[in-house]
């Protein structure tokens with residue numbers, strides 16, 4: 177691909193974790209009930225995301241790797257009405273294919289033939305029939321092999337693997353109905369059962385000791401102060417079992433996994449002096465909010481959301497967590 181195209185690709189795909197984010201979102205959008213993610217060498221050498229979603233026929237998979245193609249928006253009105261699926265820009269697969277060797281193997285649900293399509297450095301290398309189960313497997317090899325500047329900027333493989341794990345964890349917790357597995361260099365890091373219970377998903381990800389002591393935040397039981405949020409719920413760690421040396425806060429806005437530093441800070445602040453020095457909570461926080469008051473990632477790379485009334489959000493989240501900790 178042309179240099180300009182590779183730079184544009186870098187806007188979407190910054191590191192292995194951002195490729196994984198896009199691929200897992202595609203699996204979720206494809207109605208998958210199982211998603212298995214594995215990485216080699218922090219995802220730098222290889223990423224594989226396998227799902228049992230709706231899959232694609234040959235024409236669909238050819239379209240999927242083209243520039244700015246999406247099956248998810250019919251027209252501009254859909255965009256204005258608020259996009260419900262996670263992806264909508266139609267550029268992730270194309271962008272990943274421009275900076276790696278990308279193999280998509282897929283078979284539609286109920287279909288009788290599978291297809292394998294290989295893209296290398298943005299060019300379709302081959303398309304042909306493949307024996308495969310229903311659903312889609314995307315493999316990304318040699319990420320950034322043709323973008324030395326990006327490759328140089330990557331951190332140690334173990335750090336990249338941690339970033340990937342954080343992203344996969346987010347989707348595992350966002351939707352405990354989906355069974356999510358994460359493997360790094362052939363070793364399983366976690367696997368959720370996909371049986372719809374947040375606490376058991378948290379247990380799979382953070383371990384039994386942390387999960388079983390976590391305190392429930394139930395916005396329905398709380399009188400939230402007036403503010404932008406219609407509800408706050410989730411699980412936060414019990415102060416006495418909190419031994420983490422940094423905070424882990426997975427935040428979901430209307431079910432969508434996002435980064436929201438205001439929420440994380442409000443959670444940490446709510447513990448006040450209940451935590452030992454240099455100890456930080458684990459938290460899984462779901463916020464219900466009028467979409468009009470949230471600025472969801474306008475820029476593809478920015479997972480951070482902005483709230484129109486950030487102070488109000490902090491106050492309500494802080495209140496909900498304080499109340500939950502009082503009742504623990």
Ligand code: ADP
Nearest residue numbers: 202206240246247263264265266267268269312
């Ligand atoms: P977007 O998700 O924004 O539409 P992508 O480049 O991520 O753009 O994907 C392009 C299209 O490829 C999607 O709209 C979808 O139709 C198809 N697709 C991608 N991944 C999958 C998958 N795992 N299962 C089924 N279809 C997929």
Ligand code: MG
Nearest residue numbers: 198202263268
């Ligand atoms: Mg997508």
